[in-house]
Amino acid sequence: MIYNEEFETLPREALEALQIKRLQQVVNRVYHTVGFYRKSFDKAGVSPDDIRSLDDLKRLPFTVKQDLRDNYPFGLFTVPMTNIVRVHASSGTTGKPTVVGYTKRDIDTWAELMARAFAAAGLTKNDIIHNAYGYGLFTGGLGAHYGAERLGASVIPMSGGSTKKQILLLQDFGPTAICCTPSYLMFLADAGKEMGVDMKSLKLRVGILGAEPWSERMREQIEAELDISALDIYGLSEIMGPGVAMECIEGRNGLHVFEDHFLVEVINPETGEVLPYGEKGELVFTTLTKEAFPLIRYRTKDISRLMPQICKCGRTFVRMERVSGRSDDMLIIRGVNVFPSQIESVLMDIEGLEPHYQLIVEREGSMDTLEVQVEVSEKVFSDEIRELQNLEKRITKDIKDYLGVTSKVKLVEPKTLQRFEGKAQRVIDKRQI
């Protein structure tokens, strides 16, 4: 099922003609409205007039997450706040989130892209969509919600949490599709079984799953346990939210990037060199139509490769392989983005703690667990158990408050964690995804 046949099946030449026209417009607009871009283009010795073909894209400088932080909160918006109808934000270092803004037309575009994604999963207005992505600052909940309404489907705005109610509504409301992270769906499947529910007998037909890395093995497991098709959706709040790319139910092999709205490149994360189709590297996106918060050559740190082969679904858009990892040390724990440096700054804010810590990530059943090992220095040591337990509780609470992720703190003896010369390896990720 193709939601927007005209654009999603454009012949490549027509698509590229549209892309260059839109690229020139957005490059001109950011250069003339955002000081950051003017400076970075000038520094790179490139002007908007130099962008004559799509091949010239690589002359433009990259934008990175730090640029968003430097211009916090609204510095990269190209329109006045009066034209912004919504903001979203993702977790950032010690409480400073990454902020994104949308005009009315941006929300409209996003809704269409999510509607396209649902259609690619085989959904129509006759479907009932159980949306278990979190509603709020996170883009997942509202992004999927608007897309479901655009499609004309019935949407259940369930959000995350309340496991028993999730299971109840899955049984009683009879949704035919569910949106959430793959690990959360596995968690729900286990929880349902424990409650004595036959999860295969639900009316669910398809899962639109994303916001964290997963694997073909997990897909097989989800499909077997729930008797559904499990499809991969990709997005990131900086670029739009969910709905940047979507796997089609016909092909089930890679995600179609909605190329009439986003240009995608894969680069060598070390050198920044653009890699040819088929080679693995870091995904880089340029937004072509976003009004409020366009991004030029935004480095996602997500590792993937592009597959140009024509897909049997009829879409002409290039496909990206399921994201296989990160080019930085970001962890995704139960759908929450966590950088080790964020944990470090939480620890450093606690008087007497030393910057020696280790993060152990595991998956117990379907749930990720994060253990934070911290060395006990003499400054924080006490001869009373209660004091040390209070320290553990405080660290757990601060991490939860700043990063939104639950952790278990383990105090260890001084000088027992490995010391590093050069780049520290703070993370031991034992998850078999």
Added chain:
Amino acid sequence: MKLEQISIFLENKPGGLSSVTKALRDANINIRALSLADTSDFGILRLIVDNVSKAKEVLNASGFAVGRTNVVAVEVPDKPGGLHGILDALTEEGVNVEYMYAFVERSGENAVIIFRFDATDSAIEILQRKGFNVLSGEKVYGL
């Protein structure tokens, strides 16, 4: 009339305790009394030793986090009701005991109770006023 106790942070893992006792043996330090408080993940070993400074020094050198705390040693007759008499006196005055442990003197006639109070000085004053035998540091280290 206070005495110093050293405390050591120990992870709950094999060999933790023995590396403490080894460091003390190698430095010829004698343990007078000890108690181990533990949770599922870690423990705190509390020791009365005959040489506090040297014990801290050698344990630090072995990589341990070592604390020094003032505690109070009280001598009681080693017979039924001995401990209760002390606690009764403290309760009357509203003194809170954080933790305590005990050992029996070599003679076998008296027990020594080590107390950690939240208000050490006033606890000592109360105990002495009520006629209990609060032992000096030198006395306990040399027992």
